[in-house]
């Protein structure tokens with residue numbers, strides 16, 4: 524301890540000044556600390572207010588519960604959704620907001636989670652049913668988060684009423700189902716009609732032939748032109764020209780109807796045949812197809828260049844048919860003044876393999892580019908052989924594979940057909 528009685532007056536004064544300085548410094552320190560505390564408190568209040576404002580204005584219902592399932596808080600959106608005031612719910616078990624069997628299951632959920640740590644809901648979220656105060660039940664999306672505090676934990680449930688979404692989903696599903704049924708019905712009608720119409724057609728063909736034979740016989744019976752009476756001379760041209768000409772038209776018509784019915788049959792069979800998809804080596808398939816076109820390519824002076832193409836997931840017969848149709852068309856619709864140059868390439872894009880079949884042929888005017896995929900649509904019926912079915916079939920095959928076909932073309936310059944097929948059987952395989 525300092526003995527002040529032995530100190531000189533000057534030392535005492537010095538000592539006093541020193542003490543005054545220390546007091547001043549510690550007062551300034553205390554001031555600074557209290558300002559800092561005030562600032563911290565205000566920042567905390569500000570942040571609390573912000574969080575409360577967010578929770579209070581959230582569209583989703585937010586409910587916090589304790590470890591035993593007791594409700595600790597709920598925001599206005601949750602009050603509105605369930606038809607309760609917060610004061611009616613705080614302290615009650617959250618299972619009151621759920622209809623059976625969720626109500627009974629809920630306590631077991633929390634118990635299981637606390638015991639095993641196995642989360643069926645926490646951090647995951649799923650569709651469940653909620654129950655309002657008036658007993659009505661509604662579908663909701665529920666996701667639960669866990670908040671660990673120093674000496675306890677809370678669970679926060681985020682709920683969203685999905686009644687409208689579920690209604691729209693079920694309407695869409697009903698629509699899709701009735702559309703699929705209508706489609707099946709239509710395919711059956713087309714199949715049965717084209718099948719059954721063929722037998723009367725065969726009759727028309729057969730009896731027309733009989734008629735032609737009968738005419739030939741009558742004509743024979745008329746004898747030579749010199750021996751005919753005047754009546755017989757009048758009948759003769761009917762038998763030799765008019766009737767055979769009419770029969771010729773009937774048979775041409777029959778052949779046309781037969782081709783159309785065949786087309787219908789092939790088209791409708793496509794929708795009925797089961798797909799047998801697998802991973803396809805498209806480069807190999809294109810090389811095989813190219814060999815089958817060797818004669819036509821040589822004859823027309825056309826060239827076919829195959830660039831590397833990735834594999835895809837599809838039915839081998841049907842995908843082969845698509846590429847064969849497109850190559851046949853590229854040869855068939857060559858420009859009159861230059862030999863066809865055809866190039867096929869492929870690339871991967873967003874889970875699909877996309878192949879480009881490019882030619883320098885007659886091209887397709889913009890206004891026709893959508894129509895060529897319709898059944899029996901031909902831009903120029905006099906242009907080469909064909910029934911306007913190849914692209915409709917390609918379109919249908921690719922649609923069934925969850926893929927698509929499109930064309931880019933400039934009339935007079937050439938066309939590129941893009942064929943898109945799932946690259947593998949992973950998530951996009953739409954079978």
Ligand code: ADP
Nearest residue numbers: 852853856886895901902909910911912913914
């Ligand atoms: P088809 O060849 O039997 O007429 P498609 O369905 O294969 O039937 O083709 C429909 C129409 O599309 C053809 O008549 C033709 O006018 C046009 N077309 C198809 N491919 C090409 C092509 N590569 N270049 C120009 N036009 C084409």
